[in-house]
Amino acid sequence: MTFNDPWWMYIPQRFPMYGTFDIIAPFWTDFDNRWTGLVYYKQYTDGSILNQATQDINEYFPQFNFIASWVFVATWHEIPYWQHPNARTTVQAVLISGGQYSFVLMNYGNISPTSWNVQVGYDTINSTHHLTVPGSFSSNASGTYSVFRLNSNVNVPGRWAFRVDHGARGCTFNNLPVQVGDSFWRDSTCAQKCTCTRAGLQCSNNPCSFSQICRPTSFQYSCQTVQRRTCTISGDPHYYTFDNSVFHFQGTCTYVLSEQCQNELPYY
Numbered sequence: 001m002t003f004n005d006p007w008w009m010y011i012p013q014r015f016p017m018y019g020t021f022d023i024i025a026p027f028w029t030d031f032d033n034r035w036t037g038l039v040y041y042k043q044y045t046d047g048s049i050l051n052q053a054t055q056d057i058n059e060y061f062p063q064f065n066f067i068a069s070w071v072f073v074a075t076w077h078e079i080p081y082w083q084h085p086n087a088r089t090t091v092q093a094v095l096i097s098g099g100q101y102s103f104v105l106m107n108y109g110n111i112s113p114t115s116w117n118v119q120v121g122y123d124t125i126n127s128t129h130h131l132t133v134p135g136s137f138s139s140n141a142s143g144t145y146s147v148f149r150l151n152s153n154v155n156v157p158g159r160w161a162f163r164v165d166h167g168a169r170g171c172t173f174n175n176l177p178v179q180v181g182d183s184f185w186r187d188s189t190c191a192q193k194c195t196c197t198r199a200g201l202q203c204s205n206n207p208c209s210f211s212q213i214c215r216p217t218s219f220q221y222s223c224q225t226v227q228r229r230t231c232t233i234s235g236d237p238h239y240y241t242f243d244n245s246v247f248h249f250q251g252t253c254t255y256v257l258s259e260q261c262q263n264e265l266p267y268y
Contacts, residue, residue: 033080101163
């Protein structure tokens with residue numbers, strides 16, 4: 001969803017984009033509704049929909065004593081993906097405003113599997129505010145076990161709720177905006193972890209654990225767990241290597257069972 005102008009980009013981009021659009025993306029992927037699927041949208045300024053929106057927001061954000069005055073509902077109903085006309089995916093975005101505060105609800109029905117990337121979240125002009133819902137650009141974004149359909153940040157599976165007005169200004173790091181709640185490590189050593197709070201950027205010593213490695217991400221660096229593997233050696237001898245290959249050796253040699261390869265691994 002864009003606001004001032006339409007945008008043709010059907011290939012999802014990672015947030016933050018530092019672009020020229022305000023975007024809300026309940027499920028940004030390569031949809032193709034030329035053959036089937038429907039897109040509904042409707043605006044409400046009174047009635048039961050506003051009452052329901054008021055009730056939901058006060059349940060999820062009780063600190064605001066919120067009263068909805070405007071609701072816009074957009075639904076993508078059983079939309080197929082590009083080159084997959086038999087797929088059916090249903091998602092919904094509900095924009096809710098009371099004047100001072102604004103929110104978005106993202107609701108998920110059936111999500112067919114796809115090999116196309118998926119971005120879920122929102123981004124603003126120059127990325128002053130941005131959010132990527134965990135699971136975006138992952139293999140768990142779509143299909144039966146989609147993280148968006150099974151999980152939630154408001155304890156309602158298949159529903160996500162976010163505040164999207166100017167209440168949370170965020171922080172800056174190296175002249176780049178950081179959303180409130182975002183965490184990252186300062187540099188390639190991952191010695192210090194920083195979190196953007198309402199009081200500003202808070203940093204403390206928090207190095208990667210024994211089984212993690214410091215790697216670049218979409219913003220700065222993060223500690224990422226290295227996948228574990230097992231090798232087995234037995235007999236005369238028989239080697240089952242870390243990558244599940246099998247070797248058999250016989251001879252009057254001295255054998256090296258396993259050793260670190262240069263500096264490619266963070267631990268051994």
